[in-house]
Amino acid sequence: MTTGHDVILRDVTLRDGLQLTGKPLPTGRKVELVRALLGAGVPELEIGSLARGDMVPPLADTLDVVAALTPEELARCWVWVATPRHVQKAVAAGARNVQYCFSVSDAHNNANIGRDTEVSLAAMPQAVEHARAAGGRIQLCLATAFTCPFEGPVAPQRVLDIVADPRTEGSCDVVVCDTLGQAVPAEVGSLVGRVAEVAGDRRIAFHGHDTWGQGVANALAAVGAGATVLDGALGGLGGCPFAPGASGNTSSEDLLFALRPHWLTPAVLADLVTWSEDLLGELGEPMRSATAQGVRSRAAAFPWTAGPRA
Structure with missing residues (x-):
């Protein structure tokens, strides 16, 4: 049975976290944050997207970020893609892990990437071929797996x-996304468990948002149903520009405090909170992590608190 110590956190601050920010984050700052997170022990990161730069300006420099990283760093990083051409561009820049994403609902897939779901699915074998030819890995990522902002509830x-x-064969993982943060733990546990039954030997990842305050509860329900990878963003940053009603991702700090992976210590958590505070302050975004606020409390007898910043 999967336990919190076994679960991999993938921090998605530099992709999903930045999609809605009003201020750009310089490329060098992104690279600095990648290295800080990897150095702290965060197992995997999502570092950008091949979405059109005019549609998602904060991510327009993704290939520059990829080019600045070493092969060893890129082995732990993922890039969001939506077409076979995106895969080609990503791997040509040095990326080796790509997340091929499309929406379960046609309406959101058209709003997000301009095509019906079937068209994205039909193109996946070619995307898999490009990734494998480069010696890389490719995930199947399913947005709006629970609800769609245009169509409502999605049939499991x-x-x-x-x-x-x-046509999804060759993917190494299946990422189940609660894009709007409208699912509840019972729904998440049920769908993730059923996905695990048909996914074969692929890892199951859960990508949740905390719109309705269910982010951590949903993530733990996903783990209980077989998920071994969870997505989160520093400070709960993020949201989808093509999904009205979606708010920030589930906070990486909140997920880590709940899971307590072996590499997490009070000092590491305090560092993550500091980086989160600095980043959100730089971007002018609010802190949504309850754990980050807890770390700053004066409850000195609790080992996970660090107290107010000097």
Whole structure:
């Protein structure tokens, strides 16, 4: 049975976290944050997207970030892609791990990447071929797996049919996304468990948002149902520009405090909170992490507190 110590956190601050920010983050600052997070022990990161720069300006320099990182660093990093051409561009720049993402609902897929879900699914074998030819890995990432901002609730069977579709073979992971943060733990546990039954030997990842305050509870329900990877962003930063009603990602700090992976110590958590505070202050974004606020408390007898910043 999966425990918190076994779960991998993938921090998505530099992709999903930055999508809605009003201020750009310089490329050098992104590279600095990548190295800080990897050095702290965060197992995996999502560092950018090949979405059109005019549509998502904060991520327009993704290939520059990739080019600045070493092969060893890139082995732990993921880049969001939506087409086979995106895969080609990412791997040509040095990326080796790509997250091929499309929406379960047609309406959101059209709003997000301009095509029906079936068109994205039909193109996946070519995307897999490009990734494998470069010696890389590719994930199947399913946005709006629970609800769609345009169509409402999404039928679980539609998710299962995509995961079981032969055209998704070759993916190493299945990422189940609560894009709007509207799911509750019972729904997450049920769908993730059913996905795990049809996913074969692929890892199951859960990508949640904390819009309705269920982010950590949903993540723990996903782990209980078989997920071994969880996505989070520093300070709860983020949201989808093409999903009205979506707020920030589940906070990486909150997920880590709940899971207590072996590499996490009070000192490391305090460092993460400091980096989060600095980043959010730089971007003019609010702190949404309850754990970050807890770390700054004066409860000196509790080992996970660090007290106010000097």
